[in-house]
Amino acid sequence: MPKLLANTPWGGIEVSDAHLHFFSPAFFQSIAEQKGDPFVARLLGWDEPTSPEALAIRWASELDSHQVQSATLIASIPNDTQSVGAAVQAFPDRFHAVYMANPLLPSPDIRYQAAVSEDQVSGIFLFPAMHHYPIYHDKVCALVQVVGSKPGNLVYVHCGVLSIGFRKKLALPCNFDMRYSNPIDLHGLATRFPRVNFVIPHFGAGFFREALMVASQCPNVYLDTSGSNAWVKLIPEGLTLTQVFRKALDVLGPKRLLFGSDSSWFPRGWVGGVLEEQFVILREIGVDEEVAGQILGGNLRRLLAG
DSSP: OOOOOSSSSSSSOOEEEEEEEEEHHHHHHHHHHHTOTHHHHHHHHHOOOOOOOHHHHHHHHHHHHTTTTTHHHEEEETTTTHHHHHHHHOOOTTEEEEEEEETTTSSSSHHHHHHHHHOOOEEEEHHHHHHTOOOOHHHHHHHHHHHHHSOOEEEEEEOOOOOOOHHHHTTOOOOGGGGGOOOHHHHHHHHHHHEEEEHHHGGTTTTTTHHHHHHHHHEEEEEESSSSOGGGGGTOOOOOHHHHHHHHHHHOOOGEEEEOOOOOOOOOOSHHHHHHHHHHHHHTTOHHHHHIIIIIIHHHHHHHHH
16 A cells, blocks of 8 residues: 655645665775775764665665655665665565666676666666766767666766765765766757656756756656755855746646655655655645645656556
């Protein structure tokens, strides 16, 4: 039976989170190696999971406590598909998963095919600014072609401002190149692969206008609403998150917005304040129950179903 979040302005809503980072043991090991300190979790004040399965159990319980039906997990180091695969295998009705893919690494298409067959992933998450490549690179096109061969798979493309708080706290380098952050660069790829569904997180994270332009031209481009969306403070003429939602609905309609929390670590757990803020905004702009249900989970479940 679906879990319905009852205390909403519209009655019962089935919430599905499109953006939840899965900080696995492999993630912590990777950060420890970069820092040269095995106790990075202690430095951050975070709980380090003992296994992917244990982390999956904890997230499933956490979603239960917030009455969230399901979530798309993001493996947050390149090719960490086994970790999210273990979570999907343990809770196939609760979790889907995508993973951070770097198309410049060897054989990304073969890695993806193995990830689908062995770890049941449902797509990839690309960080062009982090890994220093244009989204229209030939290797990206080749990988997206493979991703698009399976219905229901998604391609997330992080655009705009990229700020990773834990790297700053650990004094780790953040060698990002914003030349590769513009959503406009996605236009050619989305046009070339019209049957692949692309997701731009955080409303474009500062490139809101550009994200809207691409989405207006490409019906296979979606925006997720995840996180605090603090990027609105960077817009010189001023912009509120309420205005962002209103304009996104005007341009895209209700079927191409995906709710996301951008949750990631424990003991903080699931960031319910993000959902509460977006409840207020959607009610303020007069969204009805049907549209709220689509944005808060229905659209994501429809995409993943293929």
